[in-house]
Amino acid sequence: MFIYLPCTLTEIHCVQQIRQTLKKETALKIGIKDIAKQANVSIGTVDRVLHNRGDVAKSTREQVLSIIEELGYTPNLLAKSLASKTKYTISVLIPDPESNAYWEKPLAGIKAAAAEIKKFNFELQIATFDYSNENSFIEKANQILGSNPSGFIFAPVFYESSLKVIEKCDQLELSYVFIDVFIENCENLAYFGQNSAQSGYLAARLMSLSISQVISHIYIVKPLNPSAPVYHLNLREKGFVSYFSEENSDQAILHSMDVDISSPAALDESLDAIFASSNKPLGLFVANSRVHLVASYFEKNKIKNVILIGYDLLQENIEYIEKGIIQFLICQKPEEQGYKSVFALFNHLFLKHTVEKLNFSPIDIIMKENIEYYKNFKI
Amino acid sequence: MFIYLPCTLTEIHCVQQIRQTLKKETALKIGIKDIAKQANVSIGTVDRVLHNRGDVAKSTREQVLSIIEELGYTPNLLAKSLASKTKYTISVLIPDPESNAYWEKPLAGIKAAAAEIKKFNFELQIATFDYSNENSFIEKANQILGSNPSGFIFAPVFYESSLKVIEKCDQLELSYVFIDVFIENCENLAYFGQNSAQSGYLAARLMSLSISQVISHIYIVKPLNPSAPVYHLNLREKGFVSYFSEENSDQAILHSMDVDISSPAALDESLDAIFASSNKPLGLFVANSRVHLVASYFEKNKIKNVILIGYDLLQENIEYIEKGIIQFLICQKPEEQGYKSVFALFNHLFLKHTVEKLNFSPIDIIMKENIEYYKNFKI
DNA sequence: TAAAATACCGTTAACGTTAACGGAAAATAT
DNA sequence: ATATTTTCCGTTAACGTTAACGGTATTTTA
Missing domain, CATH: 3.40.50.2300 (Response regulator)
Structure with a gap:
């Protein structure tokens, strides 16, 4: 995928030159032999200057180098790998x-x-x-x-x-x-x-698009394991929040919520609390791939018409997207x-x-x- | 990107076997030599059976084939390309x-x-x-x-x-x-x-998300060159229409519009007509990459708050996305x-x-x- | 000034495969 | 019976590069 062997115009031109000067029909691609011949040295010497292996006079080294440059030599990677002993x-x-x-x-x-x-x-x-x-x-x-x-x-x-x-x-x-x-x-x-912050910002934009009411309560859910490091979570939240402070600040009232997922019941409790409160959510942004846990809660409790946005194409998340319980997944390849x-x-x-x-x-x-x-x- | 040289467990096992039987420390990977030795033939014969070049007795052929199978031989593509004369x-x-x-x-x-x-x-x-x-x-x-x-x-x-x-x-x-x-x-x-139809369907979903009013006029714009073939355009339109007939049929009133872009003024006229009509559009779906032409009209005429969705990451489209005139681009790599x-x-x-x-x-x-x-x- | 060291460079055998070439044995034809 | 195919297979020179080995000159040392 990233292995480019560009054939520049110069190279093509030089191939034609070489063809004419060497009168060889087979000289389609410049090889180590061609530059050796042109420089009046052996291939051993050429290899030595190519790999800085020393034992070559300064003058010949420069001579070879200039010919390499002139002919636009590019090594044949296949032959290189075949012959090389370095792993x-x-x-x-x-x-x-x-x-x-x-x-x-x-x-x-x-x-x-x-x-x-x-x-x-x-x-x-x-x-x-x-x-x-x-x-x-x-x-x-x-x-x-x-x-x-x-x-x-x-x-x-x-x-x-x-x-x-x-x-x-x-x-x-x-x-x-x-x-x-x-x-x-x-x-x-x-x-x-x-770019975690940017993805949070984008999620907020999608949330903003999806909620129709003028003022909505939106919850940012951060499911985490207390002993594990947090890195993307906070950045995503930051991005999410910054959208609503920049763009549609009057549309949403944001609430942030950490949930310890090391105990299974903790999530349920937290969500119960939200849905029982007077600030009923119209949107939930789950800042990592555990969004399927929330989706499962939605399914169990038959919660509809609440926008659910989360991260990553885990199998569980895929299923909830297809069921229509998760609206958006942000995924970063x-x-x-x-x-x-x-x-x-x-x-x-x-x-x-x-x-x-x-x-x-x-x-x-x-x-x-x-x-x-x-x-x-x-x- | 697609070049897989899988090393199966069987293969590894056999390499170890060969190592023991042949007592050679260098036998890291099974090569044509190894199977030649094992089959008591020359590498020429092995190559002949590998490439079905004929001139090999049925019995030896089968013998070689079974050893190839047994040792899980996979050719070294580098050496193959180096040596091969086929272009x-x-x-x-x-x-x-x-x-x-x-x-x-x-x-x-x-x-x-x-x-x-x-x-x-x-x-x-x-x-x-x-x-x-x-x-x-x-x-x-x-x-x-x-x-x-x-x-x-x-x-x-x-x-x-x-x-x-x-x-x-x-x-x-x-x-x-x-x-x-x-x-x-x-x-x-x-x-x-x-999948053109599906992309149209998706565009419709995005349109539906983005328009807030209950009943909206939405225009499907098909910019085309009369002498050029139409292929994706109609499928995309079909997908777009099918969304609104399946999902939110009471939300949108759809209008379809062909525009001949071979004359520059035609587009302006058509869009003028739309915006002068009583059925003012709240969304435009442009079914191909010429969406930038519509965006340019929007810019010129200072049209705001109309959702514009189009196709493909052309440079012009990129600019209008960044300016906020195009809301969504659908792009299919x-x-x-x-x-x-x-x-x-x-x-x-x-x-x-x-x-x-x-x-x-x-x-x-x-x-x-x-x-x-x-x-x-x-x- | 001879011996030893160094600087410099050419030769060559790999790497794993392809495919042309040629040759021995077996089968067929005369 | 010999002559001629045919069948089958081994040998070998590439492909472009690496890197070890060895061999001249030239310089340094004693």
């Missing part, structure tokens, strides 16, 4: 999908990317940690750092521990990519994730985030391309009418 | 992007895919035709069919002519892929495009359609994988709040 290992450290279903998606993307670059001598090493256990993160990270990988993809959900990991990476000159969570002022190769994280390292380590540092996923709006085409992950 | 040519025939800006997008995807598979000896041959000139389509198609390509991607926008092209393809046993437009009951390898069309042929011709025949793109909903992340095409 690349990409280590991955993300929350365990068993305990947090969301992470199945980035993982799927990571694996898909890995399958593609396997033929270029790239190998994956996947480790997971417990989302509600900072020590497991530290432990696994240390294991990985000790194994001397070529590149490292991780979700820096624990701030302090992550800083230490980052410091170690910098020391080891190990390229690392942040996924999902972003930490500022780092030497990370890239970040792939979402988690598979793609994983996929692209791997390719960022591939581009950097193998192709020596520069990679974009900050990469936000599109904010997909999913509703009953278009969910069909988002259900199945296909890169 | 693949994929011909493409689509409307000229110069006359129809939409087609820049599929073309971009096609080129991106081509760049990726260039290293596997795949070459692209791109031809375009005039959207309002059926003969140009026929002419170019015949040229392509005469050039004996390995695969053919085209937009069958002219029905009758396309049928003839398809017949010719079937005769030549040439694999062909439909892009954008679908013709039923064909032997096409695949189709990549959009045209780049991806082009990209995937090429890869369908790659999968079929090179990898010998089976490919899905019917492929609809997701229906992306784009509004001011999320357009930022859809602007730039990145596969």
Whole structure:
């Protein structure tokens, strides 16, 4: 997907030149042999200057370099991988999908990317940690750092521990990519994730569109596990709130509500309280993928005509969208985030391309009418 | 993107077996040599059975085949492409992007895919035709069919002519892929495009959400070039209409309107007529990418509070979304359609994988709040 | 000034596959 | 019986690159 072998105009022109000068009909693509011949050296020397392996006189080095430039040489990656003995290992450290279903998606993307670059001598090493256990993160990270990988993809959900990991990476000159969570002022190769505040803002816009009454009570629900880190939740809430303070401030009265989902009954109680109050909600914004828990409550209690907006294409959420209980899901291509994280390292380590540092996923709006085409992950 | 080289458990197991039996430490991956050794034949024979090149006794053939099966041999695609002398040519025939800006997008995807598979000896041959000139389509198609390509991607926008092209393809046993437009009951390898009716249905849902008054006049605008084929337009209209007949039939009064955009003044006149009438519109659904023409009218005439929904991420449309004049754009990943069309042929011709025949793109909903992340095409 | 070290460069065997070439054995024809 | 096919298979030179190995000159050291 990201492997470009551009054939520039210059290149084409030079191929034609070479064809004429060398009088060889087979010289369709410039190879290491062509530049060796042109420079009056052997392919060994060319390879030495290409890889800075030393043992070549400054003058010949420059000569070869200029011919490489002139002919617009690009290496044949197939031959390169075939002949090369260097192996690349990409280590991955993300929350365990068993305990947090969301992470199945980035993982799927990571694996898909890995399958593609396997033929270029790239190998994956996947480790997971417990989302509600900072020590497991530290432990696994240390294991990985000790194994001397070529590149490292991780979700820096624990701030302090992550800083230490980052410091170690910098020391080891190990390229690392942040996924999902972003930490500022780092030497990370890239970040792939979402713009949480903006997605909250968008959710608010959709909410605003969907509620018709002039003044409505809208609840922001934040389902969380007390021992797990909160990162996107607050940003999403912030974005949601900022919409209504900027755009339609007289339309909505906002209420924010934390719900501990480690105990099953807690959610029910909280929601009971809301629906029993005099401030009856016309809209609920659930700031993460646990929106299906709220939807389940809606179904059980036959609540209708309340707009429900949440996050992510989990199987449970898909079902509630199709039933019409959830109106909108915001989804930010988690598979793609994983996929692209791997390719960022591939581009950097193998192709020596520069990679974009900050990469936000599109904010997909999913509703009953278009969910069909988002259900199945296909890169 | 679609190149999978799965390493099954069986495969891993067998590698370990081979390691033990052959006592070779280097036997990490089963190659043609390994199966030659195991079958007591030469690599030439193995290659002959692998490619059905004949000249091999039935008994040895079966022997080799069973060992291939047993060891779970998968060819090394890099070495294959390096050594192979067979070149693949994929011909493409689509409307000229110069006359129809939409087609820049599929073309971009096609080129991106081509760049990726260039290293596997795949070459692209791109031809375009005039959207309002059926003969140009026929002419170019015949040229392509005469050039004996390995695969053919085209937009069958002219029905009758396309049928003839398809017949010719079937005769030549040439694999062909439909892009954008679908013709039923064909032997096409695949189709990549959009579900037009569903996108219209979705647009109607968005319209319904956005208009607040109980009874509203809504206009369906179909900007078209009289000499050019109409395909998606009517389906989108159909979907749009069907929503309001199914879901909120008492909310909207629908009006349909064809506009000839070959003369610049025609649109103005038609819109003037609408806005001067007693049935003032509260929503306009423009069924193709020319929605920017309507938006321009809105801007010029300072029309506010009328919901405008259209199609596709053309630069002009992007600007009107950002200005808040267009509320929604429906977009169906045209780049991806082009990209995937090429890869369908790659999968079929090179990898010998089976490919899905019917492929609809997701229906992306784009509004001011999320357009930022859809602007730039990145596969 | 001879010996040792260094700087520089060419040669070559891989990597896994393709496909042309040729040759031995078996089958058929004369 | 020999001559001629036919069947079947092994050998080998590519494909473009990597990287180890070894070999000249040239410079440095003793």
